[in-house]
Amino acid sequence: MNISFSPPHIDDVIIDEVVAALRSGWITTGPRTKAFEQKLAEYCGIQHVVCVNSASAGLELVLRWFGIGPGDEVIVPAYTYTASAEVVIHCGAKVVMVDVNDDMLIDVEKVRHAITPHTKAIIPVDIVGLPCDYQELFDLVNDTEIRKLFAPNNDKQKKMGRILLLADAAHSLGAYYRGKHTGAVADISVFSFHAVKNLTTAEGGAICINLPESFDSENIKNSMNTFSLHGQSKDAFTKTKAGAWRYDVCSIGYKCNMTDVAAAMGLAELKRYDKLILPRRKAIFDAYNQAFKNNPLFIVPTYETADKISSYHVFTLRVNNITEEQRDAIILDMAEQGVAANVHFIPLPMLTAYKSLGYRIEDYPNAYHQYACEISLPVYFDLSDEQVNEVIRALKAAVAKVCL
Ligand SMILES: *Cc1c(COP(=O)(O)O)cnc(C)c1O
Numbered sequence: 001m002n003i004s005f006s007p008p009h010i011d012d013v014i015i016d017e018v019v020a021a022l023r024s025g026w027i028t029t030g031p032r033t034k035a036f037e038q039k040l041a042e043y044c045g046i047q048h049v050v051c052v053n054s055a056s057a058g059l060e061l062v063l064r065w066f067g068i069g070p071g072d073e074v075i076v077p078a079y080t081y082t083a084s085a086e087v088v089i090h091c092g093a094k095v096v097m098v099d100v101n102d103d104m105l106i107d108v109e110k111v112r113h114a115i116t117p118h119t120k121a122i123i124p125v126d127i128v129g130l131p132c133d134y135q136e137l138f139d140l141v142n143d144t145e146i147r148k149l150f151a152p153n154n155d156k157q158k159k160m161g162r163i164l165l166l167a168d169a170a171h172s173l174g175a176y177y178r179g180k181h182t183g184a185v186a187d188i189s190v191f192s193f194h195a196v197k198n199l200t201t202a203e204g205g206a207i208c209i210n211l212p213e214s215f216d217s218e219n220i221k222n223s224m225n226t227f228s229l230h231g232q233s234k235d236a237f238t239k240t241k242a243g244a245w246r247y248d249v250c251s252i253g254y255k256c257n258m259t260d261v262a263a264a265m266g267l268a269e270l271k272r273y274d275k276l277i278l279p280r281r282k283a284i285f286d287a288y289n290q291a292f293k294n295n296p297l298f299i300v301p302t303y304e305t306a307d308k309i310s311s312y313h314v315f316t317l318r319v320n321n322i323t324e325e326q327r328d329a330i331i332l333d334m335a336e337q338g339v340a341a342n343v344h345f346i347p348l349p350m351l352t353a354y355k356s357l358g359y360r361i362e363d364y365p366n367a368y369h370q371y372a373c374e375i376s377l378p379v380y381f382d383l384s385d386e387q388v389n390e391v392i393r394a395l396k397a398a399v400a401k402v403c404l
Contacts, residue, residue: 001390005340006196009277009381014268021264029229030237032260036267040191040206043270044183048209048221051263052228055170055192055205057256059123060087061224062188062207066121066164067154068093073118077106078347078364079371080125083192084168085348093120095357097348099364103302104128104316107366108136115140117151121164126172126182128344128376129198129313130302134177134185137165159214164188169208173199174278175311182311183208193262198277198313199269201262226250229257277381281312284379284388288315291392296320297399299373314344315377319399324372326402331375333398339391342376 021032033051041049052058068074072093076085079100088095096119098110104127111122122141124132140146141163152158167186169175175182183189188211191197193204207224209217229235231253239247269277285303292298299318303310319327331341347367349359361368377391 001387002338003340003378003383003387003391005342005376005378006380007382008195008200008202009269013272014265017264017268018261021261024260026237027261028237028259029235029257030260032263032267033258036258036263036270037206039267039270040183040208043273044181044208046184046208046210048217049183050207050209050221050224050228051258051266052205052207052256053258053262054194054203054256055168055190056083056087057228057254058190058205058207059083059166059168060090061227061254061256062166062190063087063091063093063121065220065224065227066156066160066166068120071118072120073116075106075111075114075119075122076348077123077125077127077367078349078359078361079104079345079367080127080168080348081170081345082348082351082353083170084123084125085354088123094118097359097364099366100127100370101366102370103130104370105130105132106137108133108140111137112140112146115146115149115163117149119149119163120157121166123166123168124186125168125170126175126311128301128316129171129175129311131172131175131177131182131185131308131310132167134165134167135307137186141165160187160212166190170194170197170205171313172311173197174273176309178307184210187211193266198281198311199266199273201258201266201269204258204262204266223251225257227253228255229253230255278312280381281379284383285310285312285315287385287388288317288377288379288392292317297403312379314342315379316344317375317377317395318370318373319375319403320373322373322403327373327375329402330395330398333401334394337394337397339394340378341395343371343374344376345371347371 070092074088078097165186167189169189170192172182189208193201231251233248301316349361
């Protein structure tokens with residue numbers, strides 16, 4: 001039996017929607033993208049969503065909207081994918097990394113110590129679908145002493161009056177924090193619809209605007225839509241209406257809009273996300289949890305607490321007291337048995353680009369500790385119960401071979 005790690009879920013429902021988009025005569029940003037934005041906003045319980053062509057583009061758009069640039073600092077966990085940090089560097093600002101807790105989420109106390117008068121934003125990452133400690137993060141950025149440190153240098157930052165909480169929610173569509181969907185928790189959250197994510201449009205992302213009421217969020221949504229499309233006053237769809245040819249370019253924009261072909265996939269998948277996709281992922285999490293939770297060899301991931309329900313993105317199993325080399329040997333042995341496992345993630349300070357910027361893994365001991373013994377198991381809609389059992393068997397056999 002060969003079990004792959006995370007193939008996309010593509011069936012006739014999605015194919016039919018994509019074909020309908022292709023036959024409609026309109027393939028780039030248009031009615032389907034607008035409908036997907038609306039459905040995502042309803043799903044999250046907010047008013048305004050901006051769809052773009054990736055989460056990375058969405059995060060960068062938000063940082064630029066907030067006026068973050070040279071001289072500014074943005075706090076990012078060391079344990080994440082490069083996208084969470086690279087966008088800060090693209091804006092010319094400095095990435096300030098902090099360590100994570102045992103649940104792999106950003107350590108709020110470490111964040112507190114990393115704040116300086118240059119800090120403009122924090123990018124907490126809902127790693128593998130578990131929401132961060134948002135109440136503690138909001139308490140921190142609203143703390144009188146921390147607010148006093150905040151040095152705004154434009155009107156948006158003045159209006160905010162504190163550090164922006166920009167959630168990297170790439171993994172957490174459908175997760176809950178204290179009864180609210182992610183997207184409706186941080187000031188702004190960004191989802192990813194990349195091919196390996198829970199809901200995919202091949203490539204895609206969405207910016208969820210949940211700013212304080214003093215902000216005109218509708219206006220911000222419109223300007224982000226414009227900003228994602230060359231700063232042009234009318235999108236191509238509006239322009240094609242007879243007589244509506246004239247346009248203006250209002251700002252020097254970017255090109256990161258979502259296409260209607262991609263939105264068609266998203267619309268089809270979102271409609272059945274809660275009824276079909278999440279329950280299947282949860283069932284697989286429950287099966288792995290059951291298999292490993294009472295075994296002292298293993299540490300199972302947290303995916304439900306009093307405050308949080310995960311989106312069940314990746315099952316991050318950890319094997320107690322093994323070295324990085326043993327972990328790699330287990331994954332290799334599983335591969336030889338036909339089961340693809342993975343590691344989420346290699347901490348940023350271990351990657352060449354970040355090492356050459358001066359980050360050192362020794363400064364993030366818990367990120368390293370989590371990473372060294374972590375093995376991500378396959379979780380996806382089409383993974384059968386029989387395959388789940390095979391993953392469990394292959395893993396246990398590999399651990400027995402390598403460690404015992
Ligand atoms: C996938 C991912 C992203 C980037 O998503 P794209 O849509 O590919 O840009 C950002 N952050 C994390 C944690 C991710 O895993």
